[in-house]
Amino acid sequence: MSEQEMRPPKLAGGGFVIQNMEMDRLFTPEDFTEEQRMIGETVRNFISGEVIPRDEDIEKLDYGLTVELLRKSGELGLLGADVPEAYGGLGLDKVSTALITEALARGSSFALSFGAHVGIGTLPIVLFGSKEQKERYLPDLASGTKIAAYCLTEPDSGSDALSAKTTARLSDDGSHYVLNGSKLYITNAGFADIFIVYAKIDGDHFTAFIVEKGMEGFTLGPEEKKMGIxxxxxxPLFFEDVKVPAANLLGEIGKGHRIAFNILNIGRYKLAAGTVGGAKESIELSVKYANTRKQFGVPISSFPLIRKKLAEMNMTAFVMxxxxxxxxxxxxEAMQDIDDSGSDAGAAAAAAIAEYAIECSINKVFTSEGLDAIADEGVQIHGGCGYIQEYKIERIYRxxxxxxxxxxxxxxxxxxxxxxxxxxxxxxQIALLAKAESLQRELLQLVPGQTFDxxxxxxxxxxxxxxxxxxxTGGLAVQTYGTRLEKEQEILSSLADMMIELYAMESILLRTRKHILRTSEEKALPMIQMTQVFVYESLQRMDALAKEILTSAASGDMLRMQLSVLKKLTRTQPVNTVALKRSIGERVVRSERYTV
Incomplete structure (x- = not known):
């Protein structure tokens, strides 16, 4: 039996809602290899040595400086992390590329320029480009000789990307497509050389194209004046009879949505990795300020409410x-058997990414809101200084x-x-309905008043x-609304929040248990305490979400019965979260950084 045949079956995306993940299949930061740690250190050194000292000029939109730094990062191999070795890249695993993205976060605006280039700018060609397109563009993108941008949003199509108005028409001789239309909010537009542009062929077939700077009729609008970054x-970009060679059509005619949606999935998980870096920096800035800022003759970090904030910030970052x-x-795991040199490698990689579209969205929502909450508390800890641009927390907040x-x-x-x-x-693809149907039998076997030692x-x-x-709650919603459930956005949103809570709880529980086995309960105490607090508070949030759904989808005796079942499911022994957060906060104050 081959090694591949001996492996357990791949985990189904979204399957965490009905089945438990085996602990040994969970990857955690404690599993980083020495090589991965060195990659993270390389990025941190680059950011601290090259980017941060020139941050003020970057913030003034010095295009030349940003391009120079991008090319320097290319010399280190960082721009080619996701590019196969055959095309001048490193072909690194996704854990390593997540580490790179996390470490880059301290580079603020530069991190966004970098991320737009290596992620949504380059990956469409990596995953969907023809052999000729890869050979032509990827080496330059991996080195930083050329910079990429991704062009999807339009004035009238944001979330509804498929309603794009930009059009493409094939010339009579079939040699090129003529593009007309515009794009909005394009990152890297001011200095990019290669643009991934979506347009509808004959106004109908949503398709991607590789557009190069300098093509006649392709112009840029002025820089947007933004709140942050x-x-x-x-x-904005404008296309007026722009002639794009037919060879620059990316993927298949009318299949641009496959590229757009898969690239968005990648963008979501990469964005999440970046927020982890931002969260850790915010904690470090906040606790160091709290340790030096004195009020009433003592550092404000000695006040319980400040420690509570730091504890909650640290716990949120731990979950993220x-x-x-x-x-x-x-x-x-999903990509480990894909041959990068194969003709279908890109399609296979895209399918693997699509399998975990749910998890990518969960990451994006939780971590973006988590960083916002952490940055907000960071500003609060800084007090008036948090509102002053001299302090980095103000920038992180914006x-x-x-x-x-x-x-x-x-x-x-x-x-x-x-x-x-x-x-x-x-x-x-997932036995959700069967599991929901068997739930009633499981509920009958619930043992009330359990004790846990x-x-x-x-x-x-x-x-x-x-x-x-x-x-x-999900089963009742489906039963009540059927196909009309897609119109009940409030219920769908609450179901999403419940799924996010499940993924978060399971992620930290498995990570903590794995760390206990690897070390000891004593050494895993920080993780244990954060897990206890988060899981307890998560159940309270689940209870509130469930009541919201049940009262929307049921009434009368049915509602009373469902609420009675919910009360049994949420029965638990209270947890002293005050004491636990004091312990977590004290540890953060002592270490002056994010700590586990």
């Missing part, structure tokens, strides 16, 4: 980090806000999370009950 270029690297590990809009708004992603799960269930036993039980809660 001011050192990144954001400009756990989710991101779990997802990166899933993507690596810069972080775009993450809830980038790569599909969080509202759209909240609709996609349960919507994609239901589609997979209807196709038989072992470490994290209650938390394991809570996770199991939380999955029951999701099936209970």
């Amino acid at each position: 001011k050192g990144s270029s954001t400009r 980090e756990s989710m991101v690297y779990r997802t990166a590990g899933l993507l690596d 810069d972080s806000r775009i993450n809830r809009i980038f790569e599909g708004t969080n509202e759209i992603n909240r609709l996609l999370i349960p919507g994609t799960l239901l589609k997979k269930a209807m196709k038989g 072992g470490t994290l036993e209650q938390e394991d039980h809570v996770l199991s009950m939380a999955k029951h809660i999701f099936l209970l």
